[in-house]
Amino acid sequence: MSNTFKSDPIEFKPTAALPAPKSTVGPIAWVRENLFPSISNTLITLFIVFILISLIPGVIDWMFISANWSGTNQEACVSDGACWVFVKAWSQQFFYGSYPTDQLWRVNLSLILLFAVIILSFTLPASFRLRVSIPLFLVLPFVCIAILDGRLVGLDFVNTDLWGGFSLNVLMAAAAIIVAFPFSFLWALGRRSNMPLARSISVIFIEFFRGVPVLALFFMGSVMLPLFFAEGTQVDKLVRVWIVLIFFMSGYMAEVFRGGFQAIPSGQYEAADSVGLSYWQKTLLIILPQVIKVSMPNILATFVMLFKNTVFLLIIGIPEVLQLLLTALSNSNWLGGHAVEGYVFVGVIFWVCCFSMSLLSNKIERDLDTDKRD
């Protein structure tokens, strides 16, 4: 196209650009390239389309069209779709456990604080982001415990037996990963250390907590941990579980950090040494911030894993969301077989949370890619 811009604007007649050849761009080309590139792929595509067509209408009908939405008890579920009334009736239990109804704002406040700190840690200006968000994160679990427990801050005491539901899954996972953070950093440092003792202790610790299934750890936590506490001290069940999760998590995160350490060029250590920084100044001011930055996507992935693993707490009788679902399913007023609704519901809320975290980590990865600084 050779449209030269002439001095008289009236004579300027741009020819319409030719459309891109159909075969390389556009939805049709995309479909052809990705779904029907060869005979075998075409067969697979057709097979999947067939399955979807035969399943989706039924699922949609069950979940939405014929579903029962209104009512408060089992008798309200008359049509043969899903009985969402069941989930609705139990929703407070599922989210908050047996936490007193008039005190629920305290759970909400804890969750809001958690999200506020997370959002702050991604939106604060880079120059003091870590300096502000790390201390905030580190005090957060203890602030939340104080709010939920109530005694320290002059609120009504709520026994940990009453804490529960999905909010407990979220807060438990968050409190565990936050406290695990500094520990895992130390384990990773130990594993890299030149001191044989520090190194072997770190290796044994990390490999133990990565190697033993989390279920076994929970049992050990509830049975064995009390043996380590002084005779006669009653240690709260949730605290014991918290400790187990912290250990479990710090084993995994130590390996995440180790990968992060390996990504830091040796020139960074040498520059820090030649400026005269001490070992801890070098580690905390130069190395840690860069390790956190490169490890962020993996930290989030590890968190997703821990978060999902919190449902195993039901095995030792902690009223987390799945445990409450089982209670609800065996309730004599709700014996109509609502298991599918319940599991779909729990699956969806976990999926929403985990999917948002993976979106977040994709965003972080993209940011890391664009501002590559050497």
Add this chain to the structure above:
Amino acid sequence: MTNVEQQQTADDIIIIKDLNKWYGDFHVLKDINLNVKKSERIVICGPSGSGKSTMIRCINRLEEFQRGSLIVDGVEMVEDVKNIEAIRREVGMVFQHFNLFPHLTILENLTLGQIWVQKKPKAEAEAVAMKYLERVKIPDQAKKYPGQLSGGQQQRVAIARSLCMAPKVMLFDEPTSALDPEMIKEVLDVMVELADEEGMTMLCVTHEMGFAKKVADRVIFMDAGEIVEENTPHEFFDNPQVDRTQKFLEQILDH
């Protein structure tokens, strides 16, 4: 082997005696002897792998050595952390790949050591930092991050970062060899100025012969872990004494 007299005098700020270093079985530094006077400018050259980096990195203990002694400004380099810290306070280093801290702004790169090592108040540290950023002619980049600067600018920042710590000795390890040709001059200019105006003691590993002729008091030629020849730049380039030096000079001057 040497034309310049090696006498230990009170002005010697660096005294290296019979320094030997091995990497496993590999004898990388062999009986290195070198005295450097205050304000002396030394250029070190030699083929790749001859141990130039290793030698100057011993001076601020980025590398340890197994035998011999090394004294910097009256402090002997021994295992003691106190001595190592004392020596690192006196010695600044500029690296081939700049090694700026990527997560900190230029200004923070320059103030970090002053604040944490020298315990200066932040405002004072920033004033010093700005002074040196002006010396290297990039005060307007103070708020940027290293990744946003060109290689030449980053290397000038790295020089300023070292100068902020008020070192008595500056070590340069091939400061221009990772730079595009058009940026080499801006870095060398800064180094020439540093030599002329500050009277800084400088040890510089470089193959920039123009720079060597202009500022060096002595040129040292290393090969296979030994100091093979040392001389004034004039004598060194025009009248090399040793075969290996001649061969090396032919190679680098051919291009």
